[in-house]
Amino acid sequence: MTKTLLLGTASLLGFAAAAQAQDATSEAYADDASFEEVIVSAKKTTFANNATDTTMLDQEPDASSVLSVIDNLPGIFVSEGGVLGSDDWSTTLSIRGFTVGLSEQQIGMTIDGLPNGNSNYGGGAKANRYIDSENLMRAEVSQGTADIASPSNEALGGTINFVTSDPEEEQRFWASISMGENNAQRYFFRYDTGEFAEGTSAYFSYSNQSNDAWIGDAGGTTRDHFAAKIVSEQDEWKFTGRLSWDDTHENNYQRISLAQFEEDPDWDRLTDTITGIPYIDQVYRPAWGTLRENWFAYVKAEYKGENLDFSISPYFHKNSGRGDWAPPYMNIITGGDVQENGTVYGGSVAASYVYSDSNGNPLAPIAGCTATLTFPYGGGAPANNPACYADGAVPNASYRHTHYGKKRYGATADAAYRLGDINTIRVGAWWENSDRDEWRDWHRIIDPNVGIEFDNVAYWRQYDRSFETETLMLYAEDTVELGALTLRGGVKKYYVDLTRTDNFGNEADMGLESNSDILFTAGAIFNVTDDFEIFGGFAQNFAAIKDGVIEGRASETNPNVPDLEGETADNFDVGFRYSNDWLRATVTGYYVKFNNRITFVSAGDPVDGVDYLEEGEGTYLNVGGIESKGIEASVSINFAQYWNLYSSLTLNDSQYTETTAEVVEGNKVALAPEFQLVGTLSYYKDGVRAGVSAKHVGERYGDFGNTQELPSFTLVDAWVGYSLDEGVIPGIQGIDVSLNVSNLTNKNYLGGGTPGSYFLGADRQVMANLSLKF
Template sequence: MTVNITKKMLLGACSLVAVSAVAHSEETAADAYVDDAGVEEIVVSAEKTTFANNATDSIMKDQEPDAASVLSVIDNLPGIFVSEGGTFGSDDWSTTLSIRGFTVSLSEQQVGMTIDGLPNGNSNYGGGAKANRYIDSENLARAVVSQGTADIASPSHEALGGTIDFVTSNPFEEQRFWASLSVGENNAQRYFFRYDTGEIASGTRAYLSYSNTTNDAWIGDAGGTTRDHFAAKIVSEQDEWTFTGRLSWDDTHENNYQRISLAQFEEDPDWDRLTDTITGIPYVDQVYRPGWGTLRENWFAYVKAEYEGDSFDFTVAPYYHKNEGRGDWIPPYLVAVTGGDEQSNGTIFGGSAAGSYTYTDSNGTPLAPIEGCTATLTFPYGGGAPANNPACYQTGAIPVGSYRHTHYAKTRIGATADAAYRIGEMNTLRAGIWWERSDRDESRDWHKVIDSMVGIEFDETAYWRQYDRNFITDTFMAYAEDTFEIGDLTLRGGVKKFFVDLERNDNFGNEATQSLESNSDILLSAGAIYNLTDNLEVFAGFSQNFAAIKDGIIEGQASATNPNIPDLEGETADNYDIGFRFSNDWLRATLTGYYIKFNNRITFVSEGDPIGGIDYLEEGEGTYLNVGGIKSKGVEASISADFADYWNIYSSLTINSSEYTETTAEVIEGNKVALAPEFQLVGTLSYFKDGVRAGVSAKHVGERYGDFANTQEMPSFTLVDAWVGYTVDENVIPGIQTIDVSLNVTNLTNKNYLGGGTPGSYFIGADRQVTANLTLKF
């Protein structure tokens, strides 16, 4: 696949001339305000910064159903690719996100996420939590994406490719009660309630909200999602001080979607190879969808005190996060455990697998297949051995299986503090810190399926607790920045440094404590903005981004065969942005060029993998090394306009080229980065007048390589969304202030496509979803 960058730039430029989007602000930043009717409107524009950034607007929210994940709202911004395999983003396992060749997926966490400027606690599947775990779409004010060169104060140590800040809405100034109902395909149903107190004390207001969401899996006839979410927020404005407190709780049980190969997609693009019924054959039933589960509960709370004086500003924000959860799977065998400590309830702690068995006699004694039987199953995964096939056993043999639980738990406590001092009218000094202590547990236990012939119900008492580990991560970040204004020119320069200490403990006490230091060098950032005219500015920025070493590095290295922790450095990325921003009363446009060099990529290298052409590992060895790298370059653009009073047009363009810079393991120098889109084009046409809103939006994603070897080309696709809604604010029914009805159709043409995944295996994108919503405000 060869990308003609010049041709695509010309195509994109022509498209951008033809399409644009509404912009409601001529100044900086995206804000939310309440109009005279009490309806919250999201006002959006790129912030006046020395780096590329974009923010969502109300039209992007209208495009998505109220029940949708907040991650879906950012998908039309330049540089962004979001793929969610489940209806309304209802499966964290299949959710992926890409920015400029950096990804958040099952295998990578390279983009930072913050909630009201506070860290989300990483985005990985095993103990992480993306923004959709913290926010309902109705409570989202906006999402601000800083692609590449992010704000120096951003509290994340995985933000190699930038940061996404999800900003929650503030309470209304007047008392109000909301109630809304959403219904859709696949038995989707969602209730949402919110109560705004109005002013309960001088300058003080609050809200409480709750939602319940259920939906079936859109593939097949089994499995689905249930989600309960609660949020509360209070804001008090007292002279120069603003005090904010927020609490969210999210409890979710999701059945997963599975990755498939490109050949499987071409064979049947509507099936992810998980099944809907129990066959009584454990090898086949290991892909029974209800046995693939993600269970997560998240509590997140913070308080924030902000002071704004004549020349001095100060903010401090302590926070607390508790995450508990489980990942489920149904292995088609029971494990024969050797060693370990047997507890009084029969559970074996520790030890190792001496083998496994798949069928027993009536007394529970493991059986071997009939000698000479060669019959094998053909599904799934290409089929199993004769030991998995009931045809290779005498009549009366009993199939057995396990229900495997991987338990995740994490508690984070931390705080951020930021201060800014203005020296005269031209110079502002800013400094701040971020401190956090994360205490994460991960364990795995195996339960016997009670009767594999009839279902997946399991014995509550585990027969084996395979491992139990604890990880402590202490993070301290400090930064300082100086901003200087000389007429139309603004200059910015700053430094930042991370101190990250990681410790691993074996809760069984069988392995020594492992520790690893992951401090950064001093990280530099710089930038400039120059106002060419009142409406046009040019900006340029540079930053060194940093990702600390993850605790999985220690987990993988602490073993009897290789107990030593490697001498590693954290991953870094040098980001360069240069671009233009234009805005007036009706038109906005942005154009950004960027170059990113990702260094010190941590890669697991096995024996036989050549590093720099040299194979130097001893037989049987494997280790993590700083041997990887990526370089990305490209162009991002957006244009927006109000026209004909009630019409808005929006378009964004992304042209990206990301390549690996070193050869190691499966990665080949010069190959394109797997799963990174190279060409994206968005066009949106919307209408709003007298309470009626409607729109249609299309996004085209070009071909991508899906694997490291660049042998699998994932086909391009175009998705179309449409929506229509009507709001009545005239008290047509006594006691009801507002009635709103809407209909959203995502993937209008029911396009079959592959979304995200991991290199070589991909998730099917969700099919057409039609959702109706009714909202009443009292």
């Protein structure tokens, strides 16, 4: 049955692709304005490009993360372990074998075309930190090859651009409430000023959201978000300003092994209650925390003249927060600088202990005691077991904070000049300065028998480092239109300087230059008919060296660290786009070669050129890479006047090209889906909307050695909604009610993670929403 369904949908894609048409908006059902937006849109580009549509926005609850709306596009895999995407720690994105997650940041992300500042857990921020779903107009995905002007230091596998909505031209107040399972609730308010000056309008919005963890009975998330945007259009100029603030406290989900999933697929091995045994309570969910606050602001000036288009946009971003965990012991520190409040700055661990007497003196376990604990992490030694201590022994534990802070400011500038009727020259630049701070301190848990409340004064600040990254990207592009044929070629170059400072003054400052070679792009579009176009493109993508390479002493284990180069990926796309007033189809074939992968290698690893490393030493090298090839296809069909059928297909083959450490040449890339199929049926008429969508993800290898094959799964979402238009109720512009069900069949499955350890996918979630506009 499943094979028949898959083959049938694939045949539908092939049939649609064989027809003839182009990139145009639907005219077939102009009597229903909402239906006109259902078609999946794609820009006329020389590379694979897809954008979300109204149906994809309707499929997700208003309370969901904006990352979730792109999951049905071809080539995309999104996994969010938290309820409604409420846990950044467990969020994973994958495109063509490239990943954004805990261990990799290989996909660019921009907000209204401006850089998000990377997607790393430690000081980064994904799009959900900047945008509420109600303020999202669309998300644009460039799989593999992005626009030459796209500003990112990590876009090896393409770029995702999240575009925010503009203010309404008429004054309006919007209020909504969402309620759902796991005590999820959300309040959203937005006020649009309307045109308060000539050509000028603005909006202000605020939301508050909270939910419990979907696993167990403890932990959850709270989030506050504010946004404001102003737009002024004056003759050939458009001026835009936007500010967002996001403050969240998330309790995390933990990765598990494939064997643990098979044993119990509903539990991530974090616990709900305090036992008073520190070794067990290290997995108490409320002690696993992500706290983040993000401010992001930009202003943009855009000019569109007869022959010249120009834009400039300065921006500012401030990120602060911390990651929490409760280590099941207290450290005894040697060395360092003791402050007046008793905090030790620097130094190292001389010993650690779990139990003490009533005066705080560390105790050793009773001689000869062999009693051990079996949970968690395979069990603890006798020193962790209270049975190995005399009555009256006091448990001790720490509360560890890893603090993150970042300030970024920069600007983008772009100019395009039309030379006659066929030639356009485009040049631009992106500059950014980023200062990131990271430090870790340890606090004493006051009474491990009753909870995780901790002493506000840290007993040890383990390290304190600052990183500064300065980026300059320059580019130039020429576009020539020769009748039905459009040719495009360009070059760009990155200049990236990275420095690290040890704020204790114990370690030498470090610096790396991460300048790229000249990177080339080229492409062509040929309009076979008014309805059918063929495209092809090539681009060299670049990811600068990240500060993690020089973060700690691991980068200094050998003084002969060779010069590193930034990572590069050569992307080739070829395909066609087809659309008429009732059907649209796209098919893309791609080949990607990822080179110069930065990998940490140790003495004894099977890597050429590291004979100088002695036992215990290691260093970072440009060794390893990935080769990906595949097909991405989508089709959208309007039929029976008010119905739409959408499907997307992804076939991807990603392999490692070199043997390094755990990676074996020829093995499949860990956690990269090889087969994905989406089918969505939706209905729009007279204010009624409804739909059902299914996504099948085939089996994947989860580890570097390709010994763990993760099971395939199919997720089904369903939704229904009804809108009353203006005039039905006096004084009300609109009323909307909706019900969204995610993972309708309550499927147990493994989502993203890191090689060898995986996050559980969230179970069934039901959300109801009521919105008023007046």
